[in-house]
Amino acid sequence: MLRPALLILSGNAAASGFLFVRNLAVAALVPVADYGIAATFALAMAAVEMASSFGLQQQIVQARDGDDPRLQDALTGFQLLRGVLSAIALFALAGPLAMFLGIPEVTWAYRVLALVPLLNALQHFDIHRLNRNARFGPLIAVNAVPAMLSLAVVWPLAIWVGDWRVMLGAILFQAATGAILSHLVAERPWRAAVDRVFWSRTLRFGWPILLNAVILFLVFQADKLAVGRILGMTSLGVFAMAITLTLTPSLVAAKTIQTALLPRLSGMVDTSGFAGLAGVALTASMVAGLALACAGILLGWTIAPWITATGYAALPQLIGPLAVMQGIRIAKSGSTVVALSVGLTGNAALSNLPRIAALVAGVAALYQGYGLPALIWLGVAGETAGFVLSTALVTYRTGLRWSADQIALGAFGIVSAAAALVMPFLLLAALAALVPLLFELRSARQTT
Template identity: 50%
Template sequence: MLRKALLILSGNAAASLLLFARNLVIARLIAVEDYGIASTFAIAMSVVEMASQLGLQQMIVQAREGEDPHFQAALQGFQVLRGVISGVVLFLAAGLVADFLIIPEVAWAYQVMALVPVLNALQHFDIHRMNRDLRFWPLILTGAVPALLSLAALWPLTVWFGDYRVMLFALIVQAAIATITSHATAERPYRLVLDRQIMARSLAFGWPLLINGFLLFAVFQGDKLIVGRELGMAPLAIFSMGVTLTLTPTLVLGKSAQNFFLPQLGRLATSRDEDPAPFATVAQAMLQATLLSSCLLVLAILLLGPMLVTVALGDKYAELIPLLALFAVQQGLRSFRTGPNVIALSGGHTVNAMLSNAVRVASLPLAWWVIARGGSIASLLTIAVIAEILGFVVAMAMAQRSLSLSFRPSWPAIALSALIILAVGVTVVSPGLATLGLWASAILFVPLLWSMKEFRHNIRAAA
């Protein structure tokens, strides 16, 4: 089991590292303002993805009939339908998106981006179905191979274009190769079925995830929209790179935790009525693993981030270095929520993530008001940190309530994780205490590991 966990983590990390390298290379090769424009392509994609996110990939893993070929074909058919609709929506909304960001000359690029949701929707669901048996290689290859070829495509794209169009066509290459790879690694023939009953069930399962898609758009892209519209493309480039540096490892950890624990928790959830102990034990281990990885993430960004910015990006991104600690704290706190949300999802409770994200979204009007009145990126990040703390509290409360599950065994780990984040926060408030904050964070890792009884037991059992 430990080998499976390491495989997932290394596979997801490899794909994300390649995409991270791609973004760094693009940022290095093109002007700061052009990178700001390039970062808006992610915003445009999120606009359509948020409106069609139904969690079909999670459903084939979680549902009891996930192995049924007809069920899979119906999910694939529904996925293609939503992908085509998403592409049409993006094509028609391209002008509105460009006008809102005050870059009307880029509208054509958003229209070209309409190909991406269609290509993504054509992926074969075998890469997700095989996760039920803890077979992760197809999913890993579908992430890593497109990322590698997208990175390799940068040289000819830079020679041909040399501006924000490099990112545009790199994204299209990535989407096309991902779809091809998913079919190349599949075991079953690819079939599409439009089954009204399964579509209705998918909507019943996915409507909280659909709403959560809107909320995730606001969480991931709302701050960027505020910065881009109020401060301009150059500050947006700085902010987007800060998000890239800190969000990339956060997503790796979150995706790896979900890939590894969701199939286990899903199986144990079906027998909770007879014997709730195994589910509760794995749930505690999952929460503790999330806390540990989040704290390691924050400390790593604080230690290595400034050097990475200097070496990889040069002087034109020097303004980012003083903000890295705030970015790290925000993303670390956001990663805390992965634990309770995945645990709730394993029991079929998809509303939990939606409600915890709603807390974060509620902070955006305040952030916009502050920025519009002369506030800085640091002010925006401070508001985000407070909202992430409240979101974690809501996620924990909802998971306990929906599953009748007590997280008491993990309270010491939660308290120590909070102290580590607080110690890192000291480096933001008082730069003169940076060394003290770093040492305090490092020392607290010893009792943190000791407090994670269920996590340590899970690791020993996996070994």
């Protein structure tokens, strides 16, 4: 199992790495306010994807008849309908969204973005079906190659247009190449079918996932919407960059855990080995979450001296808390995958409800003038409550039991992240006390 997991991790890391570098390149080539506008494109795309998310990729992996061509054709037809409706919705909402954010001149760009959900809907489902037999290469290629190509076009686009339109062009190019490549690596012919039986089953399987997608949109995007609305595009640009630096590795880790373990867990539900593999999922997610939290805090300390004279000077104080928040979210992903493997698709939505309450409190804090740190720390509190709820749900609904090692690891993670966050303040306090003492000693020596 280690070799496929490493393959998936490297593939996901490559895809996310290319997109990460692309975002950094765009941020370096355009003004901060323009990067804020570019960040709203991801927000718009997330909105339409959220409204039509039914977990089709998870269904073809988790279902016992996932290899049935009829199921695949039905899911393809469902996905195509979903893409058409999403494209129409984004086109219609382009004007209101641009007006809400105070950037009406960008309306046409949101309408052009309506092509992206349609292109994504044209991807071939074989790249997901092949995961059932641990054949992850096609999916990795479709994720990584278009991301690499979208990075390659950033520089020519920057020379040509030189503003937020760079990101628009890169997103469109990535979607088009992803759709084309998915057909090139497929084994079965692409067929879209209308099947009421399979579509009804998809709706039953997917409605909790749709509910969770709505919640995730609020968790990942509504705060950006509030920041752009209340604080403006420049603040949104800084906030979006901080999220990019911390969210990218968290998505890599969570996606790797799900891709590597969901097929195996789904195939072992009724066997004696299920509990052991579920324990691996829970432990791996906590280890990954702890690693991200500590790495993000270290990154915030490291980059602070280098960007004080740039438009991103406020970035270091945001990265550490955001890394802790994403680390807790990764730690929660293990219990989510275990629940999904036994068909408990509603667990994820329930465990994200505390985060929504924290978001409401955070937006209220922004309106009261408390700034971005208050928004983030309230998010940390919400994610912590969600982690506790998620673990409790999967323990109660599946009968799993947490080992002493896993409990110790969770406690160690909390203590380590807290210690890493407060360390800079402890060092500053120590220096503040030490420096006057050194001056007093120096003065005493000079007088003697």
